[in-house]
Amino acid sequence: MDTPAQSTISANNASTITNGYRFALISLTTLFFMWGFITCLNDILIPYLKGTFNLSFTQAMLIQFCFFSAYFIVSLPAGMVVSRIGYQKGIVLGLGIACVGCLLFFPAASSQIYGVFLLALFVLASGITILQVSANPYVSALGNPKTAPSRLTMTQAFNALGTTVAPFFGSYLIYGASAEHTGVTASDVQVPYLILAISLLLLALVFLYLKLPALAHTSTSTGIFKGGAWQRTHLVLGAVGIFTYVGAEVAIGSMLVNYISSPTVSGVPEAQAAKLLAYYWGGAMIGRFVGALVMQKVSGGTVLFFNACVAITLILLSILSSGEVALWSILGVGLFNSVMFPTIFSLALQQLGKDTPQGSGILCLAIVGGAIVPLLQGMLADSIGVTLSFLLPAMCYLYIAYYGLWGSRVSQSTSTEE
Incomplete structure (x- = not known):
């Protein structure tokens, strides 16, 4: 899902934003792809866990409830944290928390407890929420301000690309060749989320050492x-x-x-x-x-x-x-x-x-x-x-x-x- 953010760039930094940040823009684009990919993966996780745990539709939809409630619960605290530590460290923090959420699928699968899966999804979504609060301002910052709308369009297109390819990835790795729930268990979700955890960790390391422009941001005192x-x-x-x-x-x-x-x-x-x-x-x-x-x-x-x-x-x-x-x-x-x-x-x-x-x-x-x-x-x-x-x-x-x-x-x- 896309969530716009408002930000301004200090005059001193505006002149330094050149093609030298092209790699940074590419790295940021992968973030949009990743959270679109992860969000769409839930659509495959729902019928899979529904069959595995014999859930009702109401119980299965708790997956989306836990995932999207993070936007409501975490958005405001995330904004306060990012305002203290800065956007770049916020991106690293968000990637780290999302990585932990993916790794929690291992104890969830081992324990075979549906509630642990829900906890893993909430932690994962919390990391993505922090990412969105932190990463969106950089899209406008990395380049000529006049071409900012085109960069935003491109990154949002990659978000949609993530939601488009996720069904093929999730279907193959979760269902496998069987194409049914027969003979498979909740542990089959470990592989795709392990791959996601590794990818998120690598991105966190990239953003930890990546040179990004410093952004000035504004906030309202009334809340x-x-x-x-x-x-x-x-x-x-x-x-x-x-x-x-x-x-x-x-x-x-x-x-x-x-x-x-x-x-x-x-x-x-x-x-x-x-x-x-x-x-x-x-x-x-x-x-x-x-x-x-x-x-x-x-x-x-x-x-x-x-x-x-x-x-x-x-x-x-x-x-x-x-x-x-x-x-x-x-x-x-x-x-x-x-x-x-x-x-x-x-x-x-x-x-x-x-x-x-x-x-x-x-x-x-x-x-x-x-x-x-x-x-x-x-x-x-x-x-x-x-x-x-x-x-x-x-x-x-x-x-x-x-x-x-x-x-x-x-x-x-x-x-x-x-």
């Missing part, structure tokens, strides 16, 4: 929960939009393997269904580039409304059909998810002025929707079935359509204050 941003209706409604969008995107991805492998959709083994996740997340990657071109001519609110309406249509089509139509319509939702997060984010921050940092913090906390909505869909799946549970993300997109067309409008009082 997240006090201040003028809460009086801006379009910002508050935008936070609900971020909550519902992240929740819907994660909930669909989390349920896809079970849904696709069901007899009414494709009936393929779960390992094969896991690979089809790449179309869902790959569509989001492609849609970002298409959406960027479209929004040069069409307003963000209109694009948001259109994409949300198409997403609702595709979900309803999938629910009411079966076979190939049900399969490709639900996978097609990923394409229209593509521009929703950055569009909602930018619309919500319109004309906030001095309240922009606080508004950004509020929107980042709303990512906790990725913890709540999948859990609610899991409860629905247990009570009314997997297929009908997709009505919940459809309702989330209904709100996003409202926000794009009406909720994102800046009130006249707000405009006058600026």
Whole structure:
């Protein structure tokens, strides 16, 4: 998942940011790839652990609950820690904690206790949260400020690339040749997370010795929960939009393997269904580039409304059909998810002025929707079935359509204050 951050570069450092930092930018890009990769790996972990531990859908969705609740719990402490130790040390700290989270999969697999898996995921997500707080400002810093948007687009594309290739990696290493739960145990997750732990450790060593520009950062003394941003209706409604969008995107991805492998959709083994996740997340990657071109001519609110309406249509089509139509319509939702997060984010921050940092913090906390909505869909799946549970993300997109067309409008009082 992508979370923007605000930062400024001191005038002294601006002149020193040249092509000499190209390797640093490449290293930072790998961070975006890694946390996109790790986040998507949860979608494969959910059906795997569900089968291994005979979990209900509600219990299985605790994976996403523990993972995305870290964004809400750790974001504020992470900001305070990074403000004390600096961005570069923050990156090293985040990589170190994420590495520990991956290594915790070993005692989790040995003990065969589901709760230890959940703890490992929370620690892993805590490290990623610290990474996002620390790493995002450097993307703007490493190069000419005029080309900062293109660098941000590139790094976010690599985040989406991570979510696209993760299904193939996870499906092969976790399910193996068997393509089923038969004959495999929870210990099979040790290998992929060991590989991730080694990769994160190597990245931590790189950033420990990498020469990076020093950044000056600003912070609000009022904090997240006090201040003028809460009086801006379009910002508050935008936070609900971020909550519902992240929740819907994660909930669909989390349920896809079970849904696709069901007899009414494709009936393929779960390992094969896991690979089809790449179309869902790959569509989001492609849609970002298409959406960027479209929004040069069409307003963000209109694009948001259109994409949300198409997403609702595709979900309803999938629910009411079966076979190939049900399969490709639900996978097609990923394409229209593509521009929703950055569009909602930018619309919500319109004309906030001095309240922009606080508004950004509020929107980042709303990512906790990725913890709540999948859990609610899991409860629905247990009570009314997997297929009908997709009505919940459809309702989330209904709100996003409202926000794009009406909720994102800046009130006249707000405009006058600026």
